Amino acid sequence: MANKQVLTEFKQEYIPQVDRVLENNIQKASSVKLIVKAMEYSLMAGGKRLRPLLTLATLQTLKHPIDEAMVQASSAVELIHTYSLIHDDLPAMDNDDYRRGKLSNHKEFGAGIATLAGDGLLTLAFGWLTNTSLSDTKKIKLVHLLAHAAGPDGMVAGQTVDLSSDKKQLSLDELMHLHKQKTGELFHYCVMAGAIIADADEQSKKALSSFAWNFGLAFQIFDDIKDAPDDENQDDIDKNTYVNLLGMKGAKQKLKETVQASQHSLEELPEKFSPDLLSSFLSYFMVQK
């Protein structure tokens, strides 16, 4: 089903371009060196660039040309993703000392500067979207959608429920809703941003939207499976995860169904558009263990 080779080639082409755009633009983001350094520290920490890639892959699927402006527009969401990780790691939130194998932002710069680095990246994302060569109408649609996806009824809502339901057992529906807001909304934005830029027809938009929601859900179930302790010890048992709610076997079954649903969504695209590239992104969710 998911052709990993297609994804590998796409990544080889576009990850360096996304990285270059991010690096160049973050260097110019401020006259104050400390805030540039703190933002760059987390932004250039070797992220997979999955979110920008999803927008670019949607553009390619819809046969829209990809130039520098497209890479820039697609990369703005990476600023949002990075800010959310920095704030999430703060002592007042998840209190994580490490991220991607190095010290978390606040361990390196202190919690004050880390808070500001997150604020800076979040604000910059919106400025960034206004600096592309897209039409004003498309820019406004992207700003509108991104503010919704990242805002108090999207990602921030999910993080609020996550933080306040610590040690409280959630139902499967509640957990799915939490993750839809916390991570699903931003994936949905990435795919729909491609649809907006490429002026997608209604049939394509519907198929892509459905793909994106299922992709986001699969992402979270996969994450829980990957992070589940090998022996079901006591440490993680009161965490709200799909593995704890459904058991490992149940979680794997749920992941399989969700990946299939993503695949089926793509088959609803008009015939002129090949589902192969977006379909290849589902290879992220191949369970190794």
Place this chain on the structure above:
Amino acid sequence: MANKQVLTEFKQEYIPQVDRVLENNIQKASSVKLIVKAMEYSLMAGGKRLRPLLTLATLQTLKHPIDEAMVQASSAVELIHTYSLIHDDLPAMDNDDYRRGKLSNHKEFGAGIATLAGDGLLTLAFGWLTNTSLSDTKKIKLVHLLAHAAGPDGMVAGQTVDLSSDKKQLSLDELMHLHKQKTGELFHYCVMAGAIIADADEQSKKALSSFAWNFGLAFQIFDDIKDAPDDENQDDIDKNTYVNLLGMKGAKQKLKETVQASQHSLEELPEKFSPDLLSSFLSYFMVQK
């Protein structure tokens, strides 16, 4: 010079409208009650609404009609201002327990939720600008300008320098630059937002821009004079303030000159526009002590 009565009447007319727009919209901002409550707690804590009023006063000066959509567009900056206060008060930043006579956001909700409330307000501000009836081109200009003013080369830059220069003596130039970024940029945005919405001519824009920079500087000098301890004790002596740098007499002289410069900027407006309303805002800076 500054006619306080003009300002009083303007405030009586528009503060209730700004408050109503803020209250109505924040209630609809999320399905998650806790984040609405945390954002509302600080947003509706009795702020002076000086920033939205500045945009509205600029619109009125430029003879642009003020309707509900104008009030909404003008109020988005209040979300940014409120977020900055919430994050500023955090233990990792200024660590303030009180704000406007009540517990600061993190003392009421905890630092995690306070961080998220700030993030939510910041994100919402941009979504809010897209939800007005302005043209897409004007909306994009506002988003662009606001992201610059609030971002890592504006407010966030000023806060970074402020945080990292604690206990370090700044020169007058450095202090002025810090405040230009930390508070001046947002005031400048407010005035220029009015100019953008009203399609101001170049002469008006130049006069208004100069007024706004001087207004922001006067605001900060006034703040330092107001907050200076009555007897020059040791507690505040190593704080970077205009009073500590220039002495009380020097600071008052600098304030007087800056208010005069603001006034002169307004006199550069084309004759068809009266400077009286914006001029009345300078009555904020009348030194009582």
